[in-house]
Amino acid sequence: MDLSRRAILAAGAAAPAGGALAAEVRADDEAHWSKVAALYDAPPTGMIQLENGYFGAMARSTRAAYERHTARVNRETSIYARDAFNADMAAVRARCAKLLQVDPDEIAFTRGGTESMVTLIGGYNRLKPGDAVLYADLDYDSMKTSMAALGKLRGVRVVRIDLPEPADRQNVIDAYEAALKANPDVRMMLLTHLSNRTGLIPPVKEIVTLARARGVDVLLDSGHALGQTEFTLRDLGVEFAGFGLHKWIGAPVGVGLVYIRKDRIPDIDVSILEGPSPRIDPRVHTGTLNFAAVLSVPDAIHAHEAVGLPAKARRLRYLRDRWAEALRDEPRIQVLTPNDPALHAGITSFRIAGRTSREDNLALKKLLFDRHRIFTVERVGVAKGACIRISPSFVNTPAQMDALAAALREISRV
Template sequence: MDLSRRTILAAAGAAPAVGGMALAADARADDEAYWARVATLFDPPPPGVIQLENGYFGAMARSTRAAFERNILRVNRETSIYARDAYVADLEAVRARCAKLLQVDAEEIAFTRGGTESMVTLIGGYNRLKPGDAVLYADLDYDSMKTSMAALERVRGVRVVRIDLPEPASRQNLIDAYERALSANPDVRLMLLTHLSNRTGLVPPVKEIVALAKARGVDVLLDSGHALGQTEFTLRDLGVEFAGLGLHKWIGAPVGVGVVYIRKDRIPDIDVSILEAPGNPRIDARVHTGTVNFAAMLTVPDAIAAHEAIGLAPKARRLRYLRDRWAEAIRGHPGVEVLTPPDPALHAGITSFRLTGRTSMDDNRALRARLFERYRIFTIERAGVAKGCCIRVSPSFVNTAAQMDALTAALRDLAKA
């Protein structure tokens, strides 16, 4: 099935048709026949495996993969003839396409090799801290970001405040947790906030927490690595001035493409890379990755086109439906703890669980192995949650209800052991 640029760039208001199939903006999340047809736009996972670890990186649509292969061939054939000339203009077109996706200005984004590099650019480059200030992060933040925030004590001379987010979580107790932390630490000037936790899938009330921080003179660095392509939001609506995002998770770009966003009036607050000349006002000067994967960058518009053809809203609904299919079915079952609350505003597709009392990393590595060896269900263990390690379940929108039911049955079985 060919997902060509002509078929996916349909006229406004018209549902795109792909390979004779209409991609419906109002597709029902529980229409298994429809989503089975969507699944044919992608290469299938290995036979006999239920792939529920789609959070590492996302599969490219067949059309995106084909475009990537064409771009590899071109770059490999033309080498520096292309890279030193036509690529410059082509990259600006890619940047414009990505800015349109994010609903920001093109001069407010720069490409990185992933969400981690985007966030480290912001954390390490933020230059408004002085000795005696404090910075804040939480247990559910990503490992590399927590390490970077902690390093600010050494490199900026600041105090580091770490908090544990409530479990079970609610909209209000999450807001209260940040409010208490900021009230108790009025010297905090910079705060890390994860939009969608890679550990548990928790989505905090970002807009309210950002507003709370701003009212106290605290800048927020938003880690949106998992949120982009999985949830519906705009950075402007959230009131965010600094964010890191990834394109190879839920947008389906080739591995190795991320984006850093800095609102244009705040670009000077992030240091120019030591590899660039001082004083450069462009956001690009904040990131210096050396030679990039030209073909991966060129394929970003194709990935965005495939993503938009399927539709963010239908994808988001489908991911929540698949998550609810297992998480709400097993919630309350003796011996199983579901770590993300049922409130749909506080989760997307990712949710983690643990078996009661099995909180060590060794426990959860063994549990992950049993899920795969006995039931052929592939997941991943996660550490760093205050109340103990867990297993993360991250379905793709092309997983099936039957696969989620298989997970539920497996968990009921494992809880007896």
């Protein structure tokens, strides 16, 4: 890579913030964060973009690399794809493994977090008829559908639970423990590291530990956690996980990773498009990759690390707290993650009391945009009703979060 941390941040006129220096960056240092924001293209004028959870913008340095890689691939076509790309791919894999602190032969590339998780859910081969699998209301739609499909595909019983609301550390652990105790035939369960619906981060390590004690394997959907929160798979005790790199790492859309701990690779089936193999790669068969997108991943990781994960995590929580905690005591506004920094990152959803249908929240989303020019997204599938998700990013400011809080106070009192 040709850009140092200093050079990347200099592009936004910021001081270096990677590594140890990131620990010194305050979440409310607006001079610093305005320079970080300058690493990205500004959102459209005349609106406040608070739906950054779909996918994350590439930093300008990553976009430039993507354009450069695209030009090369387009120029060299199969001359590149059938020769030099293999060595380049190995280097990208090593860079991703370093990010996740795992071995390179424990990860494989996918086209996103959904494909990563479907590889694990559909390929998990230790189930037999009479076993059960478990998932929760806050899991992602495609993963819930995949888990439900195992009833037909594997002949197992499918158990769904609703996580407590309001949530806290202990009642979430208790919910999973009670479900496993009541269903001793569960052999595999889905666990979402950071819910795309409400932003809740369950106590992953504790839940994995109690599942393992009952002989239950956990498939961790870590799509929103990577790049927002500090963790290692080894510390969490996780053996299977899926990631998208286009959300909080800022890679081009279309690149994800699946992780399988080395000794567990045989427990995930090889793709039906591949022959028998002990390696992880044949568990996924995507066809022709977007070469330029994959090649740009190290550039995205470099930009991510230049800002610094500890600093990013603090900033996102600060922006979240600026509106969510300001509204905590509003009687008609339900903030759907607790005031515990271990249980949330930047994403948090809210609901206005009594407005629990999808139609209610579509209307609320429209009202926020039409009246206040605040762009959000509705989320459904939560047991206690639909909600609106707020996902700030590094282009957002405290003043914008204050504007959201003021708008919600006004709307909730009508």
